[in-house]
Amino acid sequence: MTNKRGQGSALHWKPNLRKNIAIADLITLILTLVLILSLRFPETWRGELTNYEIRNIVLALLVLVSWFFFLWFNGSRDTNILGFGADEYKKLTNATLFSFTFVAFVSYIFKLEISRLFVLSVFPFGLLALFIVRRILRKRLLRARNQGRYLSRVLLLH
Secondary structure (H helix, E strand, C coil): CCCCCCCCCHHHHHHHHHHHHHHHHHHHHHHHHHHHHHHHCHHHHCCCCCHHHHHHHHHHHHHHHHHHHHHHHCCCCCCCCCCCHHHHHHHHHHHHHHHHHHHHHHHHHCCCCCCHHHHHHHHHHHHHHHHHHHHHHHHHHHHHHHCCCCCCCCCCCC
């Protein structure tokens, strides 16, 4: 990619942008889950793990994997919607609801005893964290576009 305004191929920057957003999503979800686990189950990080604590960690991993999958599956990292708040937030919200539904379905089918408070606190808090991170990324994207980066050439016919 060159420094000249308006130059650079979308073939180069789109995959990198999607990868960076995926990394930001993953870090956000991990931090959210660790925070909620620490607040809800502080004994998880002390000494030997009991079966109860192992179940909570497995539940957190299930939430992480399903949420990250549904963020991808729902197209929340589509470069055509990045930087446009309503569509992007709608995709984040839908992915969160899909993940919540999936976790509830799995826990019902396998009769898992899970902490409802954990599940009911991790999804709203995580969604808020994703909104904040995406807002920060959107501001950085718009700043970069104003500097001539992350642009695509188009031919407009009238």
